[in-house]
Amino acid sequence: MWSLNRIAFADMYGWAQDDHAAALATLARHCKKPVGETYRTGRLGIPPEPLMTLAAEAAELGARDDPRGFFENRFAPVRLDNGTGEQGLVTGFYEPELSASHRRTPSFAVPFLRRPPDLVPVDDSNRPPDFDPQMRFARRGDDGVLTEFHDRAAIEAGALDGQGLEIAFVADPVDAFFVHIQGAARLTFSDGSTTRITYDGKTGHPFTAIGKLLVDRGEIPAASVSMQSIRTWLAAHPDQASGLMAENRSYIFFRETPAGEPGDGPVAAAKVPLTAGRSLAVDRLLHTFGTPVFVDADRVAGASFRRLMIAQETGSAIVGAARGDIFFGTGSAAGEAAGGVKSPCTFTILVPRDMVDRLPEEWAP
Incomplete structure (x- = not known):
């Protein structure tokens, strides 16, 4: 109370x-x-x-x-x-600032995706009886039935490929993961142009803090956990990084916004x-x-x-x-x-x- x-x-x-x-x-x-x-x-x-x-x-x-x-x-x-x-x-x-490409290339292959058209909000008025009460988004099928949306692992494996949802591409999957955590980013392209992306929905799966997972598994002392220590661990364990990040099943979708006035945040x-x-x-x-x-x-x-x-x-x-x-x-x-x-x-x-x-x-x- x-x-x-x-x-x-x-x-x-x-x-x-x-x-x-x-x-x-x-x-x-x-x-x-x-x-x-x-x-x-x-x-x-x-x-x-x-x-x-x-x-x-x-x-x-x-x-x-x-x-x-x-x-x-x-x-x-x-x-x-x-x-x-x-x-x-x-x-x-904070708002990360990253170099990006409008097109997928060998060097820039990690996409930020727009909100899919079949992603719909869920509340008490339309939540299916078997849905977790914390789920706030779902996938609407052609028949109107709501089901659980693809999670991070499925999307990164290509579940949404071919729908033209890509806004831009960056080089590092860890950088992209932390943009999902922050909910926004400022992107700079090779021609000097800039844009911003900001949150526009998520898959609905619960957010899982990978820092807590690392603490629980004895990989990072609780007193030392921070964004920097998590990034250091991911860089030191490239063979485990993707799997750990996929344990955060929540995946964020974005929309483009103007770069704004100098000094303005997203x-x-x-x-x-x-x-x-x-x-x-x-x-x-x-x-x-x-x-x-x-x-x-x-x-x-x-x-x-x-x-x-x-x-x-x-x-x-x-x-x-x-x-x-x-x-x-x-x-x-x-x-x-x-x-x-x-x-x-x-x-x-x-x-x-x-x-x-x-x-x-x-x-x-």
């Missing part, structure tokens, strides 16, 4: 020292989401409409003149507490460009996109981390009320920074003031 505890901004250690203007600009990005794009209300109960109204205000000159005052006057801080004293957890993610689940150091991936079943979240983490990039972030992304491994993933930016340096982050944390969500009295005092996810 989670408690939602009203606190004061003065109780948020590090609040006064934060760069509130950077958080304000990240919130204001929601003004540019596509017309007609709506967000679901997370089970915590914060509807998106007041958040989007405040996002519009965040883009105005008055808010930019006093960003700290904007947040303090329009929001109320509510700390999430699970009652056991156990903290939440933050990790890091357009992710909230349909706005991510901001390095300010965009947070959350459990979208619990939280509402656009919610400001003050993250107080023990150690991120070698130092304590106390920063106001905006919920703008989600991920298969991001499950729980105080579970977050910090976006670090694009490219290898961002990847190095993101890959080693795994820190206990506390979440304080900022709730629109006219909504805060409507939230329950206790809440079960």
Whole structure:
């Protein structure tokens, strides 16, 4: 059972020292989401409409003149507490940057695939009785019957070949695997042109963290597991790498998006460009996109981390009320920074003031 505890901004250690203007600009990005794009209300109960109204205000000159005052006057801080004293957890993610080819060649043979036309979402209204309740996608046959979609091993063995789903090709299957983990990538072609790919559905199979498999099998010490240590192990065991990656049966499909403005991150689940150091991936079943979240983490990039972030992304491994993933930016340096982050944390969500009295005092996810 989670408690939602009203606190004061003065109780948020590090609040006064934060760069509130950077958080304000990240919130204001929601003004540019596509017309007609709506967000679901997370089970915590914060509807998106007041958040989007405040996002519009965040883009105005008055808010930019006093960003700290904007947040303090329009929001109320509510700390999430699970009652056991156990903290939440933050990790890091980034956007890989890879060389790519528009066509399959001997050097560039690993594809990123578009969403197949027979992949359909599954929910309580259409889930077959024998389906795992966690399966959110399925394959629709010509007769309309839903069955389990091909998994990673089957797709990599050619189950979807010949359908023209390929967006681009890269050289290294390990690089491609980690793009699937991150959910996006920036691709650069030999002619100098660039494009971005971002998540557009998955097979529906549960996500399996191969780092946990390596820990459970005694291959990597639990204290040392990170993206870098996993990649090192894969490089040192090329004969086992494909089999290990195939144990993560979840396979991601992508869509192309414009490269965007310099400095912008990829357009992710909230349909706005991510901001390095300010965009947070959350459990979208619990939280509402656009919610400001003050993250107080023990150690991120070698130092304590106390920063106001905006919920703008989600991920298969991001499950729980105080579970977050910090976006670090694009490219290898961002990847190095993101890959080693795994820190206990506390979440304080900022709730629109006219909504805060409507939230329950206790809440079960």
